[in-house]
Amino acid sequence: MRIDVVTIFPAFFDVLEVSLLGKARGSGILDVRVHDLRDHAHDRHRSVDDTPYGGGAGMVMKPEPWGEALDAIAADSAARPVFIFPSPAGEQFTQATARELAAVPHLVFGCGRYEGIDERVFAYAATLGEVRLVSLGDYVLNGGEVAAMAMIEAVGRLIPGVVGNPESLVEESHEDGLLEYPSYTKPASWRGRDVPDVLLSGHHGRVAQWRHDQQVQRTRERRPDLLPESVDAEE
Numbered sequence: 713m714r715i716d717v718v719t720i721f722p723a724f725f726d727v728l729e730v731s732l733l734g735k736a737r738g739s740g741i742l743d744v745r746v747h748d749l750r751d752h753a754h755d756r757h758r759s760v761d762d763t764p765y766g767g768g769a770g771m772v773m774k775p776e777p778w779g780e781a782l783d784a785i786a787a788d789s790a791a792r793p794v795f796i797f798p799s800p801a802g803e804q805f806t807q808a809t810a811r812e813l814a815a816v817p818h819l820v821f822g823c824g825r826y827e828g829i830d831e832r833v834f835a836y837a838a839t840l841g842e843v844r845l846v847s848l849g850d851y852v853l854n855g856g857e858v859a860a861m862a863m864i865e866a867v868g869r870l871i872p873g874v875v876g877n878p879e880s881l882v883e884e885s886h887e888d889g890l891l892e893y894p895s896y897t898k899p900a901s902w903r904g905r906d907v908p909d910v911l912l913s914g915h916h917g918r919v920a921q922w923r924h925d926q927q928v929q930r931t932r933e934r935r936p937d938l939l940p941e942s943v944d945a946e947e
């Protein structure tokens with residue numbers, strides 16, 4: 713998978729050189745390229761923003777640098793890219809979105825700043841590939857970089873070969889629509905708190921049932937919106 717990121721803060725993504733994603737880059741599983749939007753701003757001040765038409769506070773990101781940056785990326789793409797623009801006005805990013813995007817050969821993340829990107833950039837990008845505005849949640853950040861980083865991690869870890877043991881991806885929160893069960897490790901007793909006996913029983917069937925019950929209970933308590941219709945949130 714190829715991932716491009718366009719941002720005015722390229723150094724923000726240096727962290728992608730470390731941990732699992734860093735190893736995946738080194739082994740060629742992930743091809744991550746970070747681009748400085750200011751490289752596509754050619755005036756003396758390399759300006760990427762300007763005042764909004766119609767007035768109002770703040771600045772809007774100019775379309776010209778974006779157009780040039782997206783053209784350059786699309787020009788050497790082996791597949792029609794999917795452009796992801798983090799936006800508080802976007803669709804909700806979920807684990808299902810991550811799974812969907814993990815199957816896309818070429819993702820391009822466009823990180824807005826200021827009051828956002830000139831709307832015509834999204835329309836232009838749609839001539840180069842699919843465009844999706846995506847939100848992590850109902851809150852506003854100062855820019856798209858934090859959201860893009862989170863999505864890159866959520867998607868990247870699903871790429872075969874990135875996570876050592878793919879089994880560990882199966883029993884996670886949201887993979888089966890429920891929150892994950894609680895986990896314990898040694899010691900069996902710690903500061904007067906003991907690991908639930910069932911987990912020490914060696915009875916795999918009972919352990920599996922207990923874990924599922926915990927998932928349903930946690931989901932009912934913390935995220936009743938995730939419970940399937942068949943399970944009454946009030947039970």
Ligand SMILES: Nc1nc2cc(Br)ccc2s1
Binds near residue numbers: 823847852854857
């Ligand atoms: N939740 C989010 N807030 C923002 C703000 C800006 Br500015 C750009 C992207 C995003 S995604």
